[in-house]
Amino acid sequence: MTELHSSSGRVSKQWQYIPGFGNECASEDPRCPGALPEGQNNPQVCPYNLYAEQLSGSAFTCPRSTNKRSWLYRILPSVCHKPFESIDQGHVTHNWDEVDPDPNQLRWKPFEIPKASQKKVDFVSGLHTLCGAGDIRSNNGLAIHIFLCNTSMGNRCFYNSDGDFLIVPQKGKLLIYTEFGKMLVQPNEICVIQRGMRFSIDVFEENRGYILEVYGVHFELPDLGPIGANGLANPRDFLIPVAWYEDRQVPGGYTVINKYQGKLFAAKQNVSPFNVVAWHGNYTPYKYNLENFMVINSVAFDHADPSIFTVLTAKSVRPGVAVADFVIFPPRWGVADKTFRPPYYHRNCMSEFMGLIKGHYEAKQGEFLPGGGSLHSSMTPHGPDADCFEKASKAKLAPERIADGTMAFMFESSLSMAVTKWGLKSSSCLDENYYKCWEPLKSHFTPESRKPAGPN
Numbered sequence: 001m002t003e004l005h006s007s008s009g010r011v012s013k014q015w016q017y018i019p020g021f022g023n024e025c026a027s028e029d030p031r032c033p034g035a036l037p038e039g040q041n042n043p044q045v046c047p048y049n050l051y052a053e054q055l056s057g058s059a060f061t062c063p064r065s066t067n068k069r070s071w072l073y074r075i076l077p078s079v080c081h082k083p084f085e086s087i088d089q090g091h092v093t094h095n096w097d098e099v100d101p102d103p104n105q106l107r108w109k110p111f112e113i114p115k116a117s118q119k120k121v122d123f124v125s126g127l128h129t130l131c132g133a134g135d136i137r138s139n140n141g142l143a144i145h146i147f148l149c150n151t152s153m154g155n156r157c158f159y160n161s162d163g164d165f166l167i168v169p170q171k172g173k174l175l176i177y178t179e180f181g182k183m184l185v186q187p188n189e190i191c192v193i194q195r196g197m198r199f200s201i202d203v204f205e206e207n208r209g210y211i212l213e214v215y216g217v218h219f220e221l222p223d224l225g226p227i228g229a230n231g232l233a234n235p236r237d238f239l240i241p242v243a244w245y246e247d248r249q250v251p252g253g254y255t256v257i258n259k260y261q262g263k264l265f266a267a268k269q270n271v272s273p274f275n276v277v278a279w280h281g282n283y284t285p286y287k288y289n290l291e292n293f294m295v296i297n298s299v300a301f302d303h304a305d306p307s308i309f310t311v312l313t314a315k316s317v318r319p320g321v322a323v324a325d326f327v328i329f330p331p332r333w334g335v336a337d338k339t340f341r342p343p344y345y346h347r348n349c350m351s352e353f354m355g356l357i358k359g360h361y362e363a364k365q366g367e368f369l370p371g372g373g374s375l376h377s378s379m380t381p382h383g384p385d386a387d388c389f390e391k392a393s394k395a396k397l398a399p400e401r402i403a404d405g406t407m408a409f410m411f412e413s414s415l416s417m418a419v420t421k422w423g424l425k426s427s428s429c430l431d432e433n434y435y436k437c438w439e440p441l442k443s444h445f446t447p448e449s450r451k452p453a454g455p456n
């Protein structure tokens, strides 16, 4: 890895990660070997005279299979801060009644990134809530945010008391400082920063991306059923940062921003929060490269259901029903015989938000662009545009590459999502003409003949 010079001026040279998903891990900054206490979590005095602090990601009494916590050994405990005070909400909201419900197919042009020369916006001030559902206080629901930023967070960090962030960068790489170490996350990679974890993001250019926030649950790998022990997102490809600390005084005051019950608060402290010298546990941030997804697909005829493309799932209490799934449509071979190969027309009880990281999505050749999005709400019909239908109905069904150079994704939820005022109005990105892509669809019905027209 070459040196990276972020807009904050900090330089990073080294990238190391621990592979695996949800494992018990242990990590020490190599500058302080033996920083982890041996044989216990709470010695009377910790090695290097550090403070011990536990971060819980689950109720203490959760079964072992879902119990999550990590122990952090740090220069000062997180509690050393001035009181939190309410700050400007910007475009962050959890008010799902800002505007009337809209069951229409919705599509957004690429969300505009502010120019740094006009206004400096960091990851937190650049958060815009697009849609969501559920209730933060009862830990049930989700939100979809768009981040649009051009500046590093500098002496500001963020943590979310409400839920987990699954971050999908679309433009520009993110250098993420966390209490567990550093992660470099580039477009076509994703990362998950779980509830309560403090992080600060450095950027190198104008950045755009998508965030799936889930309340009260954590992302898991989907069960594989008859697929077997391997496939889809393999656990070994998830990467966890290694311990890294800075013992940095900040005389002007370091700002800790907290999203709590949907509102933003800020508190000042005199030191960097990234002062964790060693940690162990199974509650950590992690990243994943979407190129490592092992695609399963139909090799005979018809479509498998798109659940075969699930990278991560946040389960609800109902078996098989997700609060939200993160699903991708990666490059792959299309080989199905006697089959209409693009996605079929459908109406889904789930709500589907789609985004595009790069390339061209196969079912929409026109205005579904990288950095934009679409929302097909519960039971709202959708499917390929007219041009796609005509071409795919006549195509010779040779094996073909699909989606090379493309990465589309879906945040799919069992909740019926509301769109925010920013999403429908103030973003000015809503495509009023979306419905027109289906208008040219015409009847091909031939009552006199059962014989399909078929390819020429």
Ligand SMILES: [Fe+2]
Pocket: 346, 348, 352, 376, 382
């Ligand atoms: Fe769909």
